[in-house]
Amino acid sequence: MAxxxxxxxxxxxxxxxxxxxAIAVLDADGKRLVALGDIxxxxxxxxxxxxxxxxxxVESGAADRLGLDDEELAIACASHNGEPGHVAVVERMLAKxxxxxGALECGTHWPRIGKVANAIAAAGGEPNALNNNCSGKHAGxxxxxxxxxxxxxxxxxxxxxxxxxxxxxxxxxxxxxxTTGHDLRQAPRGIDGCSIxxxxxxxxxxALAFARIGTGTGTGLRPGHARAGARxxxxxxxxxxxxAGSDRFDTAVMEALGERVYCKVGAEAVFCASFPERGLxxxxxxxxxxxxxxxxxxxxxxxxxxxxxxxxEADLLRRLSDAxxxxxxxxxxxxxxxxxxLRDGLNG
Amino acid sequence: MAxxxxxxxxxxxxxxxxxxxAIAVLDADGKRLVALGDIxxxxxxxxxxxxxxxxxxVESGAADRLGLDDEELAIACASHNGEPGHVAVVERMLAKxxxxxGALECGTHWPRIGKVANAIAAAGGEPNALNNNCSGKHAGxxxxxxxxxxxxxxxxxxxxxxxxxxxxxxxxxxxxxxTTGHDLRQAPRGIDGCSIxxxxxxxxxxALAFARIGTGTGTGLRPGHARAGARxxxxxxxxxxxxAGSDRFDTAVMEALGERVYCKVGAEAVFCASFPERGLxxxxxxxxxxxxxxxxxxxxxxxxxxxxxxxxEADLLRRLSDAxxxxxxxxxxxxxxxxxxLRDGLNG
Numbered sequence: 001m002a003x004x005x006x007x008x009x010x011x012x013x014x015x016x017x018x019x020x021x022a023i024a025v026l027d028a029d030g031k032r033l034v035a036l037g038d039i040x041x042x043x044x045x046x047x048x049x050x051x052x053x054x055x056x057x058v059e060s061g062a063a064d065r066l067g068l069d070d071e072e073l074a075i076a077c078a079s080h081n082g083e084p085g086h087v088a089v090v091e092r093m094l095a096k097x098x099x100x101x102g103a104l105e106c107g108t109h110w111p112r113i114g115k116v117a118n119a120i121a122a123a124g125g126e127p128n129a130l131n132n133n134c135s136g137k138h139a140g141x142x143x144x145x146x147x148x149x150x151x152x153x154x155x156x157x158x159x160x161x162x163x164x165x166x167x168x169x170x171x172x173x174x175x176x177x178x179t180t181g182h183d184l185r186q187a188p189r190g191i192d193g194c195s196i197x198x199x200x201x202x203x204x205x206x207a208l209a210f211a212r213i214g215t216g217t218g219t220g221l222r223p224g225h226a227r228a229g230a231r232x233x234x235x236x237x238x239x240x241x242x243x244a245g246s247d248r249f250d251t252a253v254m255e256a257l258g259e260r261v262y263c264k265v266g267a268e269a270v271f272c273a274s275f276p277e278r279g280l281x282x283x284x285x286x287x288x289x290x291x292x293x294x295x296x297x298x299x300x301x302x303x304x305x306x307x308x309x310x311x312x313e314a315d316l317l318r319r320l321s322d323a324x325x326x327x328x329x330x331x332x333x334x335x336x337x338x339x340x341x342l343r344d345g346l347n348g
Numbered sequence: 349m350a351x352x353x354x355x356x357x358x359x360x361x362x363x364x365x366x367x368x369x370a371i372a373v374l375d376a377d378g379k380r381l382v383a384l385g386d387i388x389x390x391x392x393x394x395x396x397x398x399x400x401x402x403x404x405x406v407e408s409g410a411a412d413r414l415g416l417d418d419e420e421l422a423i424a425c426a427s428h429n430g431e432p433g434h435v436a437v438v439e440r441m442l443a444k445x446x447x448x449x450g451a452l453e454c455g456t457h458w459p460r461i462g463k464v465a466n467a468i469a470a471a472g473g474e475p476n477a478l479n480n481n482c483s484g485k486h487a488g489x490x491x492x493x494x495x496x497x498x499x500x501x502x503x504x505x506x507x508x509x510x511x512x513x514x515x516x517x518x519x520x521x522x523x524x525x526x527t528t529g530h531d532l533r534q535a536p537r538g539i540d541g542c543s544i545x546x547x548x549x550x551x552x553x554x555a556l557a558f559a560r561i562g563t564g565t566g567t568g569l570r571p572g573h574a575r576a577g578a579r580x581x582x583x584x585x586x587x588x589x590x591x592a593g594s595d596r597f598d599t600a601v602m603e604a605l606g607e608r609v610y611c612k613v614g615a616e617a618v619f620c621a622s623f624p625e626r627g628l629x630x631x632x633x634x635x636x637x638x639x640x641x642x643x644x645x646x647x648x649x650x651x652x653x654x655x656x657x658x659x660x661e662a663d664l665l666r667r668l669s670d671a672x673x674x675x676x677x678x679x680x681x682x683x684x685x686x687x688x689x690l691r692d693g694l695n696g
Contacts, residue, residue, distance in 0.1 A: 013536065014392070017617070017635060017637030018636065019636050122469045191679055268357070287368075327541045
């Protein structure tokens, strides 16, 4: 059976396009508050689980040994815009590990935000691996390698750290497996955009992991993971710009709501969040993979349904869950909005 | 009932994302060869019908009176990249009407192709209305106004030409209504990205219009429309770069296949085509509105199913209907491809 339509693009009074998907909202004990669509089908969580993947960086003691600050911990969980502020923090982090851009194995892409790309082009430049949206996560992996290498030459040890069997990636996968409680040995595996493995996990388990990490509670959550998760969440809440950047949903929402919402988008329209005050975790997948058009709208509706908001916050979220669409002349031609079906499902 | 999945994004062996949609293939007498999904639901055709909207420019005699050449006729049917070659042709066309960029009412946007936008930024510039992907269509409207104005001051007459009741737009809408055979007075109306009206029309009627215009036959097709359509198709076939531009599906396919395929993409994943040799018209709408990710893949599969291709042409189309997905390191991580359901449906 097809998943329900969660987000619709209206032109005038007519639905022009529709985004189907599934959303799970769970508490830390695994109780399902919302199960709209198929939340048991495994989906690749992509970058939505970067905070879970950064847990070993903290739990291993690597973050303390290298003296990483909150900006650096925040960017280890980020899909950033590759803006100058992001690039500087990643460089600083690599320097603490005694490494530079040459150690990054994430590949290079042009920043996706037009003005960031334009600024590089206007200066006659080209992007490098530091501009890659995953460079902070990869710098975190390299910092973790500093502890795991046990005295072996770091550069040599770290080579190929993106491979599933490398000790760095084994530690990262183990943290993902433990926090989601999902057996990843049996899970479909793919290669992510930045070349690390990505494992398909049901939305139900992803929501559970973010409920656990958001609250530090729940049967089976290891104390070390709870502590590391809390530290990473606080770091992101202190520096939401590091999590994404200018004109980005995650940054705007966490700048407004602080520690009351931790949220992280992933490629192909996966979106995970913790609502610590409510003790809840959320996981969304839009079937067609459209992040900006649909996953963000659905997440805004979930925040509206579950987080206590003052008027100003409510206005911000409403602009994200029910946004006017304007054309090149600035004329309002329609709206991009959460469907009644999604809102009804969220309100139980 | 949900439309079938026409295009799938694979990561490894797992389907990561899926695009549902509908496709109609008809002959000029209205016989349905393919009806996959709901082809009776009205959809906004957006830019996919620009050739139909350019018919009055030719039929009215305006194209001849102003001495428009084939490049200019081609760009009147285009959603172009705003590259220097496009901008020059639109400027030339406006000059023939005694107008300039100031007369265009399409609005301004940054070119969507990164390298085109980067080139403007690198030169310290900003885009103007000539760079708008619809500027050629709008220049065509202004040339049509030259004939319709009947001696009144053109600049004054043309002001507000994007409004539904302006004589220019009435002529354009009448051609759309006549070629599709669909009553547009009753149709849902929206405002398009470039501010002209867009009317929702069933895929069935859009495919019929392109079968008629591709063959010049079919009950109810006016001889003047048949002649104008043939001239516009030939102009595009001579200058496929004008129809879209660098790295674009429409340009690449029509450069390879010449007059054997006329195809035109529209926003929100509508895609129309004529296959004149086969006497067929095609209309596709992907439900979620993702053009590059899905409508193009589905159209490539339709061309493979209905157009006789030599080996080199078949290779090109297969790369478009079943494309490897590579990550930032160039590693093949999956594929974007037509589903077996679509291919089976196309092969009847």
